[in-house]
Amino acid sequence: MSGELAGRRALVCGASAGIGRACALALASAGAEVTVLARSRDRLAALVPELEAAGAPRAAFLAADLDRREETRRAVEELLEADGSFHILVNNAGGPPSGLLSEAREEDFLTAFGRHVLSSQVLVRALLPGMAAAGYGRILNIVSTSVREPIPGLGVSNTIRGAVASWAKSWSRELPPGVTINNVLPGFTDTDRLRALKEQVAARRACTPGEVLEAWLAEVPEGRLGRPEEIAALVAFLAGPRAGYIRGQSIAVDGGRTRGI
Numbered sequence: 649m650s651g652e653l654a655g656r657r658a659l660v661c662g663a664s665a666g667i668g669r670a671c672a673l674a675l676a677s678a679g680a681e682v683t684v685l686a687r688s689r690d691r692l693a694a695l696v697p698e699l700e701a702a703g704a705p706r707a708a709f710l711a712a713d714l715d716r717r718e719e720t721r722r723a724v725e726e727l728l729e730a731d732g733s734f735h736i737l738v739n740n741a742g743g744p745p746s747g748l749l750s751e752a753r754e755e756d757f758l759t760a761f762g763r764h765v766l767s768s769q770v771l772v773r774a775l776l777p778g779m780a781a782a783g784y785g786r787i788l789n790i791v792s793t794s795v796r797e798p799i800p801g802l803g804v805s806n807t808i809r810g811a812v813a814s815w816a817k818s819w820s821r822e823l824p825p826g827v828t829i830n831n832v833l834p835g836f837t838d839t840d841r842l843r844a845l846k847e848q849v850a851a852r853r854a855c856t857p858g859e860v861l862e863a864w865l866a867e868v869p870e871g872r873l874g875r876p877e878e879i880a881a882l883v884a885f886l887a888g889p890r891a892g893y894i895r896g897q898s899i900a901v902d903g904g905r906t907r908g909i
C-alpha cells in the first residue's frame with residue numbers, strides 16, 4: 649500500500665499508544681501526512697520522527713484531551729485554520745473501565761458517551777467541510793466487537809459501543825459522496841488497555857492474569873491475541889482509494905472470536 653495515501657492528510661486520535669499509534673504508523677507507511685492527537689505531549693513528540701521514518705512526508709502532533717471537548721474543538725479549528733484540512737480522521741480513545749452494569753454509575757456512562765460519541769461528533773463536524781470540498785473523506789472509528797456481541801463484564805463499554813455504531817450508521821446516510829465512515833472492531837488486541845483489563849478481570853474473579861488470558865484465547869480460533877498493526881492494516885486500507893464503496897460498515901478484526909454471521 650506504499651504511496652497509496654500520498655497527498656492525503658490524516659488526523660489520528662488516541663495515537664500515543666496501542667491501536668491508535670499503530671494506525672498512525674500504518675497511514676504514514678502508506679504515504680499520508682499524519683497529525684497525532686492524544687493527551688501526552690511528550691509521547692506524541694517522540695512519535696513524530698517515527699512517523700516520518702515510516703514514510704509520512706510530514707508529521708505533527710496536537711496535545712488534547714478528548715474529555716475536554718470545547719478545548720479540543722477550538723484547538724482543532726485553529727489547526728485547520730493554520731494548516732489546512734484533513735482527508736482522513738481516525739476516531740479512537742481509551743475505552744471505558746470494565747465492570748458490571750449493576751455497579752455502573754451514571755457518570756461512567758456520561759464520561760464514556762462524551763469521549764466516544766460526542767468527541768467524535770465534534771471532530772467530524774470540524775473536519776467535514778474540508779473533506780467535502782476535497783471530494784475525499786475517510787472517517788474510521790475504532791470501536792469493539794461488542795457492537796455485535798456484548799462482552800461479559802464490560803457493561804458501560806458495550807452500551808456506548810452500540811451508540812457509536814448507530815451514530816456512524818446515521819452519518820453514513822448523511823455524508824456526501826466520496827466521504828465515507830466505517831467502524832473497525834478489534835478483538836482481543838495486545839495493548840496497554842488489554843493488559844490493564846486482564847489485571848482487573850483477574851482481581852474480580854480471584855484468579856491469575858494468566859488464567860484470564862487462557863480463557864480469552866480459548867474463544868479465539870486463531871489462538872492468539874491480535875497485534876495493533878493488524879487492526880491498523882484494515883484502517884489503512886479503508887482510508888485508501890480502493891475502499892471508496894465501503895460505507896457504513898462495522899468490520900471485525902478478531903481472529904474469528906465473534907460467533908455471529
Ligand code: NAD
Pocket residue numbers: 661662663664665666667668685686687688712713714715740741742743744763790791792793833834835836837838839840841842
Ligand atoms: P490504549 O489504552 O492502549 O490506548 C488508548 C489511546 O487513547 C492512548 O493513546 C491514550 O493516551 C489515548 N486516550 C485515552 N483517553 C484519551 C483522552 N481523553 N483524550 C485523548 N486521548 C486519549 O487502548 P487500545 O487498546 O489501543 O484501544 C483503543 C480503542 O479500541 C479503545 O476504545 C478500546 O476500548 C478499543 N478496543 C480495544 C481492544 C483491545 O483488545 N485492545 C479490543 C476492543 C476494543
